Amino acid sequence: MPLLTAVHHVQITVQADQAAAARQFYLEVLGLKEISKPQALLARGGFWCELGALQIHIGLETFSVRAESKAHLAYQVDDLAAWRNHLQTQGIVIQDSIQIPGLERFECRDPFGNRMEFLQLL
Template sequence: MHVGTEDGFNRLTTKAHLAYHVDDISYWRKKLEKNNIEILNSVPIPNYERFEFRDPFGNRVEMIREL
């Protein structure tokens, strides 16, 4: 993993994000919803199930599972 910072960009409009490839995407969706984390729908990708949410700093985080 590489972590960097930039000045002068809007976290809410950038496509930059962290993605986690998970086996049980339903588990993570339920876990986040249980903790009142807003789930954001993603643009569909064939053969994948995915969703996004924002971390406490406004960064986009993706959870993705291959079908």
């Protein structure tokens, strides 16, 4: 069987009319670095970001009930308490996660309904 070698990127989506707010949240609140999209994909809208070796693509679409989905992106951080505080000051509602051995974590939704998990290895 052929082997998978890495996760190259993940894509999340936001409502098409929330593109500017999404760019502000992901670039300014989360501090992700925007990278160039290929010219051939610019007409689709959205934007791409980079975090270490992983790309995060923020696409635009129309959908109905995003907030019910368990699909999510998990961010590993060095100071979970600082991130909890930072997100709360931005109006993000934090939900404590079921704790599992070896890490501390919490969940929240971005302003567009996408589930996010923040975790710190112990």
